[in-house]
Amino acid sequence: MSAASTTRAPERPSLQDTRFDRRLSEILDYATQVFADKGYEGASMRDLSRLSGISLAGLYYYFESKEKLLYFIQQHTFTTIIDRLRERLAASNDPETRIRIFVHNHVDYSVTKQKAMKVLSHEDDVLKNSYGTELAAIKREYYRICVGLVEDLARGERLKSVAPSAAAGGVSTRTAVMGLFGMMNWLYTWYKPSVDPGAEILAREISDIFLHGLRSNAGTAKSIRGAVESSRAMKKLPPKRLSARKRQ
């Protein structure tokens, strides 16, 4: 009888480390690897069975569906990142330092848990049911934390270049934060531990770009208006050819 679906006993606070728990988290590690390597849709339960050495049916003793498996991975990864962030943020009250802590925390996790982070970023909008809604809520919470940090910085330094809207020049908070997430979440596509710097240096580099990027006085920015509009580049270009085909 499948424990994950039917048995429903005392339900202790689940803070123990039972045999079942250990096996499940072992499976989650294998699943993270398979999902990272082949994508959620591209990976099959048979791939996971082969890699983990557990029979196909044996897997289903620990979770009830492939979807739940992805949910477990993403939920665990996300809450771990947020928990660590909260602990680390307690160490400073300086707005700039706190943003650097935020970036370091995120980059550090991306570097040390590359596959989990890839599954979190790349399979972002796969889950559609209640799992998806819950993960979306966690994501929004994480986003709001970052917005708060940026607003603290802007307030403290009176950065008029960071504003809710970017109408008159300067950078909107939303674009800034999303840009930062872009720099961090894109890591999984290019980071190679053997070639690239460690989390400390990488986090400093990204923080530098972001922080100094926000501190710009927007007045000095050049416009591409003149240069571009003088060419035909800005106008609607004629549709390009499709690739070659084999026909007469």
Added chain:
Amino acid sequence: MSAASTTRAPERPSLQDTRFDRRLSEILDYATQVFADKGYEGASMRDLSRLSGISLAGLYYYFESKEKLLYFIQQHTFTTIIDRLRERLAASNDPETRIRIFVHNHVDYSVTKQKAMKVLSHEDDVLKNSYGTELAAIKREYYRICVGLVEDLARGERLKSVAPSAAAGGVSTRTAVMGLFGMMNWLYTWYKPSVDPGAEILAREISDIFLHGLRSNAGTAKSIRGAVESSRAMKKLPPKRLSARKRQ
């Protein structure tokens, strides 16, 4: 008899706009939508058949496999972006302006051809055979163009904060360029035309962050060393609990 696989006549330079070509590119538009909405692996040929109104077998008259379909989309999107970029870059010799043109070109395409851009970014490493190798080459070419623009800027302004390596503070060229790609390629996950600014403003915001980020004199950067190491946050944290389970 399937024209795409067997017939092999005169093979004119394929610069015409035949009935076949028009139908194929119509199918590619539908396929772009399906792949963007459900992911390449998650989308089925039956989904495409339903959306396009063409029978399952009818589709295969125009291409020989699902893989080739993805290749067509990605190859066409990528070369279009590069072609437009080359035209637009001809309008200026100023290093900063040229980088702004690069960003605008990329952002503009992301905003106006959202779905195609999502397929290009999100299904980046799906193709493994010769298709994949060819696309990787195009990608490298695009990357090298951007590196060239950044190097021109650093040379022209004697930015000692932008260097091949980032050992002593400052930002390595690789991290800078990858960070820029991150900001731009992450767009597809959050950009909403109804809420967010148009390509012009968005491109200026991203360019501002990037350019002013690079121009920082790295000396003023704070370190999170002290703050973070004084807490237990930097150390290996005890493993967090997995999510709840239903057992006794």
Added chain:
DNA sequence: CTAAAATTCTAACGAACGTTCGAAAAATCG
């Protein structure tokens, strides 16, 4: 040691997948 509970397995289910065959229909052209 024995009985109960927890864990694992083999074998299979029906559904969905990418792709193809061969004939029907539509378009082209003398």
Added chain:
DNA sequence: CGATTTTTCGAACGTTCGTTAGAATTTTAG
């Protein structure tokens, strides 16, 4: 028009998919 080519389609192919029933085995506890 009739002949030929181009385009479309219903029906099926073999394979793989996620999942499950039920028996066999291992672990746990008295």
